Amino acid sequence: xxxxxxxxxxxxxxxxxxxxxxxxxxxxxxxxxxxxxxxxxxxxxxxxxxxxxxxxxxxxxxxxxxxxxxxxxxxxxxxxxxxxxxxxxxxxxxxxxxxxxxxxxxxxxxxxxxxxxxxxxxxxxxxxxxxxxxxxxxxxxxxxxxxxxxxxxxxxxxxxxxxxxxxxxxxxxxxxxxxxxxxxxxxxxxxxxxxxxxxxxxxxxxxxxxxxxxxxxxxxxxxxxxxxxxxxxxxxxxxxxxxxxxxxxxxxxxxxxxxxxxxxxxxxxxxxxxxxxxxxxxxxxxxxxxxxxxxxxxxxxxxxxxxxxxxxxxxxxxxxxxxxxxxxxxxxxxxxxxxxxxxxxxxxxxxxxxxxxxxxxxxxxxxxxxxxxxxxxxxxxxxxxxxxxxxxxxxxxxxxxxxxxxxxxxxxxxxxxxxxxxxxxxxxxxxxxxxxxxxxxxxxxxxxxxxxxxxxxxxxxxxxxxxxxxxxxxxxxxxxxxxxxxxxxxxxxxxxxxxxxxxxxxxxxxxxxxxxxxxxxxxxxxxxxxxxxxxxxxxxxxxxxxxxxxxxxxxxxxxxxxxxxxxxxxxxxxxxxxxxxxxxxxxxxxxxxxxxxxxxxxxxxxxxxxxxxxxxxxxxxxxxxxxxxxxxxxxxxxxxxxxxxxxxxxxxxxxxxxxxxxxxxxxxxxxxxxxxxxxxxxxxxxxxxxxxxxxxxxxxxxxxxxxxxxxxxxxxxxxxx
Numbered sequence: 001x002x003x004x005x006x007x008x009x010x011x012x013x014x015x016x017x018x019x020x021x022x023x024x025x026x027x028x029x030x031x032x033x034x035x036x037x038x039x040x041x042x043x044x045x046x047x048x049x050x051x052x053x054x055x056x057x058x059x060x061x062x063x064x065x066x067x068x069x070x071x072x073x074x075x076x077x078x079x080x081x082x083x084x085x086x087x088x089x090x091x092x093x094x095x096x097x098x099x100x101x102x103x104x105x106x107x108x109x110x111x112x113x114x115x116x117x118x119x120x121x122x123x124x125x126x127x128x129x130x131x132x133x134x135x136x137x138x139x140x141x142x143x144x145x146x147x148x149x150x151x152x153x154x155x156x157x158x159x160x161x162x163x164x165x166x167x168x169x170x171x172x173x174x175x176x177x178x179x180x181x182x183x184x185x186x187x188x189x190x191x192x193x194x195x196x197x198x199x200x201x202x203x204x205x206x207x208x209x210x211x212x213x214x215x216x217x218x219x220x221x222x223x224x225x226x227x228x229x230x231x232x233x234x235x236x237x238x239x240x241x242x243x244x245x246x247x248x249x250x251x252x253x254x255x256x257x258x259x260x261x262x263x264x265x266x267x268x269x270x271x272x273x274x275x276x277x278x279x280x281x282x283x284x285x286x287x288x289x290x291x292x293x294x295x296x297x298x299x300x301x302x303x304x305x306x307x308x309x310x311x312x313x314x315x316x317x318x319x320x321x322x323x324x325x326x327x328x329x330x331x332x333x334x335x336x337x338x339x340x341x342x343x344x345x346x347x348x349x350x351x352x353x354x355x356x357x358x359x360x361x362x363x364x365x366x367x368x369x370x371x372x373x374x375x376x377x378x379x380x381x382x383x384x385x386x387x388x389x390x391x392x393x394x395x396x397x398x399x400x401x402x403x404x405x406x407x408x409x410x411x412x413x414x415x416x417x418x419x420x421x422x423x424x425x426x427x428x429x430x431x432x433x434x435x436x437x438x439x440x441x442x443x444x445x446x447x448x449x450x451x452x453x454x455x456x457x458x459x460x461x462x463x464x465x466x467x468x469x470x471x472x473x474x475x476x477x478x479x480x481x482x483x484x485x486x487x488x489x490x491x492x493x494x495x496x497x498x499x500x501x502x503x504x505x506x507x508x509x510x511x512x513x514x515x516x517x518x519x520x521x522x523x524x525x526x527x528x529x530x531x532x533x534x535x536x537x538x539x540x541x542x543x544x545x546x547x548x549x550x551x552x553x554x555x556x557x558x559x560x561x562x563x564x565x566x567x568x569x570x571x572x573x574x575x576x577x578x579x580x581x582x583x584x585x586x587x588x589x590x591x592x593x594x595x596x597x598x599x600x601x602x603x604x605x606x607x608x609x610x611x612x613x614x615x616x617x618x619x620x621x622x623x624x625x626x627x628x629x630x631x632x633x634x635x636x637x638x639x640x641x642x643x644x645x646x647x648x649x650x651x652x653x654x655x656x657x658x659x660x661x662x663x664x665x666x667x668x669x670x671x672x673x674x675x676x677x678x679x680x681x682x683x684x685x686x687x688x689x690x691x692x693x694x695x696x697x698x699x700x701x702x703x704x705x706x707x708x709x710x711x712x713x714x715x716x717x718x719x720x721x
Contacts, residue, residue: 014128017108020084020101021093024052027146027161028098031215043093056102067103072119076104082131083145092131095142096149104129140173147184159222160215163194170195187468187481189504189511196225199241207250209257217256219284224252226513227529229291238509255280255290255307280307289313291529329523331358336452378533379433379507383474383626386535386660387427393468395426398696405700407685408654409661411634413671413717414689419696420664421446423689424539424630427662430469430480431537431628433505434512436526438537439463439482445541456518460484460499473534476508487517496520507534536627538620542613542636554619555584555591561622563656567615574645575611582615591615609637614646621653629654631663635670644673651683671717675707688717 024038032055042048057064082097094101108126110116134141147165150157157165169175181188200221205213224230234252235245243249261275280303281290289309293299299316303309343351386408392401398419403410412420425442432438443462444454463484470479482503496519504513514528538554558564564582572579580594582604591604604612613636620629635643647670654661665671674684684703689696701709701717709715 011133013131013133015084015092015131017101017104017126017129019091020082020129020131021087021091022049022052022056022098022102022105023093023095024048026052026056026098027150027165028157029055030164031158031160040087043087044091053102053105056098057106061106064099064103064106067100068107071103071107071121072117075120075122076125078130082129083142084131084133085142086133092133095134096145097131101129140169140175143169143173144183147186151184151186158215158218159194160218163198163218163222166191166194167198187479187504189479189481189506189513193222193226193511196236196238196241197221200225200243203243203249204253204256207253209253212257220256220281220287223284223287226511227287227291228510228512229294229529230287233294251304255303259307277307280309285527288527288529292316333523339452377530378535378627379510380474380535381626383535383658385474386628388472390427390430390471391469392423392426393470394466395429395469396422396465398422398426401689401696401698403687403698403700405685405687405702406660407703408659408683409651409674410663410685410687411671411674411717412662412664412687412689413666415691416666418689418691420689421632424632424662424664426467426469427628428537428539428630429467429482430471430478431534433478433480433507433532433534434503434514434528435531435533436501436503436514436516436524439501439503441539445539456498456524457520460501460518463501473507478505478507478534480505496522533627536624537630538624538627539630539632540617540620541632542609551591551616551619552584554616554623557623558619561625561657563618563622563653567618570618570646570649571611571614574642575614576607610639610642613637614642618649618653621657621659624659625657626659628660628662631661634663634665635667640667640669643667643670644676647674651680655683668716672710675703675710681707686717688719 021043024043029035029052034051034055038045038048061068080097080100082100083095084092085095087093104126107116107118107121108123111118111123111126134145143165147162147169149155151162151165156162166180169180170177175183177188177191180186180191197218198221201213201218204210204221224234225236230252233245233248234243235248236242237244243252256279258279259277261277281287286309290303293303293309293312293316296316299312302315303312306312387406388404389406390403392398392403394400396419401419401423403423412423414420425446428442429438440454440459443459444451447458447462449458463482467482468479469481470477472478480503482501484499484501487497487500498518498520500518501516502513503516504511506512510532512528512530512532514526514531516524516526518524558567568579568581576595578595578597580596582591582593583601584590585592592601593604593607594601604615617631634647638646650661653659671686674686675681681703684706686701686703686706688699690699706715706717
């Protein structure tokens with residue numbers, strides 16, 4: 001990422017503080033009202049120097065007070081390099097470290113004129129400041145240095161300052177997206193979002209309201225270009241980075257601005273007094289609400305008339321929808337709470353009455369839609385191809401892992417702790433795109449925590465390190481990245497606030513993201529214009545057979561798709577010859593087995609885990625139609641003799657529902673069974689995850705190739721090197 005930085009000729013030296021000039025064009029200053037770009041020949045002008053110091057330090061040195069106190073308490077600690085560019089004649093302009101130099105200049109002046117106590121700071125530092133001079137570096141190189149520190153590094157500038165630097169690299173120096181992304185270590189999504197937002201700012205500045213722009217509005221513009229509904233309403237053109245619907249664009253700009261109130265005078269003329277209507281859109285979060293309102297013509301018209309976002313929202317049907325969702329969530333939460341108590345008998349009549357009313361609601365819902373199935377919109381309902389390539393840039397122990405030999409069914413083997421489960425989780429997160437619930441799902445499965453017992457503090461603690469996964473799906477590039485962080489927004493309600501999780505995703509040019517805030521003792525809040533999965537995705541783990549109610553939605557979908565008879569036929573032929581039926585008992589959310597060997601139906605959990613696992617794995621394919629299925633430890637609880645037969649059935653279900661399968665295995669017998677049962681080896685691929693010095697890598701074999709190796713030498717995929 002930083003190769004071009006490292007190869008530059010850097011030399012350390014000591015320079016007098018008097019010969020170090022603050023950079024008047026520093027990107028930390030560009031949002032200041034007094035900022036003006038200064039040509040190189042004027043950098044040493046004393047007036048320019050005084051103005052630059054004042055802008056950097058603040059009117060009362062408040063911007064550098066932390067450094068002043070640190071120098072006095074600890075002396076000068078060269079933790080970070082001060083990087084300079086040669087101005088000639090013994091002078092140097094500071095590229096990186098302007099605040100530190102400003103703090104030293106202030107202390108030197110106070111020491112010389114007032115004799116102030118410097119504490120542990122040795123005054124010798126004023127004559128011999130350690131700096132690093134990059135002799136053969138140009139301005140672009142210095143821009144990259146600043147970006148590494150203040151965009152992708154640990155001392156970030158504000159969003160406006162970051163974006164202006166990126167724009168200069170792209171426009172003035174002609175840097176490609178790929179060059180910028182690789183050289184400073186940011187995502188393509190973040191780069192494009194910044195450039196799009198700046199382009200929209202330029203349109204705003206060219207409008208009638210342009211004089212009202214300030215850098216404090218920039219987060220609103222960034223949020224605008226990430227909100228799909230608002231972008232569509234503005235007719236955003238991603239080839240030109242322009243909002244092309246002139247009428248909607250001007251209306252949007254007016255909502256961002258103060259509008260003068262027209263006062264009618266006695267003779268019928270109009271004058272503009274000192275009264276103004278405040279902006280309808282004043283903060284970043286308002287864009288999410290606007291995106292919802294745009295979908296409701298009645299609410300949009302109310303916004304036009306009143307310039308009141310909240311009033312427009314209350315006039316829409318969205319309020320009822322969100323009240324419905326809130327009520328359902330509240331019921332689920334209360335039931336989870338009750339399940340932890342031994343309810344006293346006197347409360348049974350109330351509970352039975354509530355149960356009857358709830359059952360009536362469920363029955364009405366089932367009459368209009370398929371009950372129990374989670375309906376999440378996907379980007380495409382039908383696909384021609386699935387994943388053809390997957391790259392895990394960073395996720396837990398996997399770094400830079402590339403998987404390129406992919407087929408309909410993909411089996412992954414390897415030693416313990418080689419990252420097989422981690423790989424499935426990464427693929428699952430990529431398919432869920434900006435859905436926070438997908439992240440929760442993989443974390444709770446890894447921790448073996450029931451869904452209704454997740455502690456938000458624990459959840460945040462599990463989100464360590466970066467998450468960046470990309471690939472090719474149905475002929476288009478896709479990526480997802482996630483990070484946990486603490487917001488510094490002063491307008492945020494920090495009551496019980498624990499932290500935030502941001503997820504950014506992209507597929508074929510469609511950018512999506514979400515921001516979720518987690519609280520202690522409160523439900524989390526997710527902000528997103530929309531949540532669209534890449535495709536249906538179902539993850540099966542052997543560790544959740546004790547949660548059969550999680551499979552009720554899959555059962556309903558299997559009933560609808562008419563795949564249950566085929567599943568029962570396989571179980572009768574290979575597992576339980578006396579099986580008649582397996583039914584879901586809705587009021588108990590349990591599965592009962594109609595077995596001719598017994599007079600009464602038995603709970604499915606009365607049978608062995610092998611039967612349960614085969615049944616549950618088979619159920620999920622109908623819900624994953626045109627998507628992916630991920631099965632961890634496929635052979636777990638399934639008898640060796642059944643694995644070969646079941647692997648053939650998995651292939652049949654995958655073909656029937658157009659599903660791509662990713663599964664892991666510890667067993668050579670399981671791996672070999674897939675080869676022995678395959679009629680179409682081109683539908684299979686085999687992968688070994690191998691621990692090398694540089695990290696975990698994949699050894700990949702197409703189905704026909706691995707079948708030949710197995711036939712020739714009885715190879716063991718788990719021991720690939």
